[in-house]
Amino acid sequence: MSLSYHQQRFAQDIAKLITFIYSQNYACTLGEAFRTPEQAEIYAQKGIGIKNSQHCRRLGCDINLFSPEGKYLTDSKDYEPFGIYWESLDPLNKSGCFFQRMKDGNHFERRA
Secondary structure: OOHHHHHHHHHHHHHHHHHHHHHOOOEEEEOOOOOOHHHHHHHHHHOOOOOOOHHHHOOEEEEEEEOOOOOEEOOHHHHHHHHHHHHHHOOOEEEHHHOOOOOOOOEEEEOO
8 A cells, every 4th residue: 555545544543533532521732743854863863753753754643632621741641542542543553652662652653
């Protein structure tokens, strides 16, 4: 399947995830969705990202989560219910809150 196909499926699933977040009385804003290879290299050198990020392929998106009370949530544990939902949408979907090496709770990606 083409990269374009995966990008389209990813976009559809992000829309479902956002709808699900709001259905649980949480709110969100969008963080970084596209990252240039140059920016990915800078993040990798700083230890805050990886060189071969799915963001560079338009298959990664960071979502900023807010509690029902309006508090900005930064702990990966807070993202777990949404990570479970995200991964249930497609076996290619991976949630950063379940990454083994470096937790990245607000990161959602598709591995194609």
